[in-house]
Amino acid sequence: MSRAIFAEIKAGRGVDGGVWFDATGVPKSLLETTYVDTLRRYALAGVDISSEPMLVAPAPHTSLGGLVIDAQCRVLRADGSPISGLFAAGEVTGGVHGLNRIGGNAGTEVLVFGRIAGDSAASFAKMV
Numbered sequence: 001m002s003r004a005i006f007a008e009i010k011a012g013r014g015v016d017g018g019v020w021f022d023a024t025g026v027p028k029s030l031l032e033t034t035y036v037d038t039l040r041r042y043a044l045a046g047v048d049i050s051s052e053p054m055l056v057a058p059a060p061h062t063s064l065g066g067l068v069i070d071a072q073c074r075v076l077r078a079d080g081s082p083i084s085g086l087f088a089a090g091e092v093t094g095g096v097h098g099l100n101r102i103g104g105n106a107g108t109e110v111l112v113f114g115r116i117a118g119d120s121a122a123s124f125a126k127m128v
């Protein structure tokens with residue numbers, strides 16, 4: 001959705017740098033339980049998203065780095081061969097989440113891939 005919104009804005013079809021997001025068809029009781037932060041945040045700006053559309057735009061939240069890793073978290077060269085003794089996990093790597101990292105998935109990423117990278121580095125250290 002972020003990519004589609006960005007494409008609309010880039011093509012000149014945006015409004016004040018964003019697009020209208022209409023959640024007025026969502027029951028207010030659902031907004032109050034599931035989207036309470038969004039409801040409150042827009043209310044602070046004087047917008048009641050249960051009865052009027054909100055202006056939204058994608059924004060950079062964090063960066064996904066350029067290191068490519070394999071399943072053992074070995075850092076790969078451009079030709080796909082591993083760089084001996086170099087392991088990586090987390091935001092310094094890219095490609096783990098596809099085009100867009102879904103909110104909340106970074107925590108899982110650093111735990112899962114951090115563990116794998118640590119294990120791989122320990123195994124490597126025992127070999128050399």
Ligand SMILES: Cc1cc2nc3c(=O)[nH]c(=O)nc-3n(C[C@H](O)[C@H](O)[C@H](O)COP(=O)(O)OP(=O)(O)OC[C@H]3O[C@@H](n4cnc5c(N)ncnc54)[C@H](O)[C@@H]3O)c2cc1C
Pocket residue numbers: 061062089090091092103104105106107108110
């Ligand atoms: C405001 C904010 C809110 C977030 N909320 C969430 C959330 O709700 N859920 C979620 O899943 N993710 C969230 N994230 C993303 C998540 O926190 C990060 O993706 C994650 O912490 C990245 O972990 P990392 O270990 O890859 O990098 P980092 O946590 O950035 O760790 C890198 C470490 O390397 C150290 N370092 C840098 N350079 C050097 C150097 N030269 N030598 C030695 N050490 C160095 C840094 O000091 C740092 O401690 C949020 C991020 C931000 C910024």
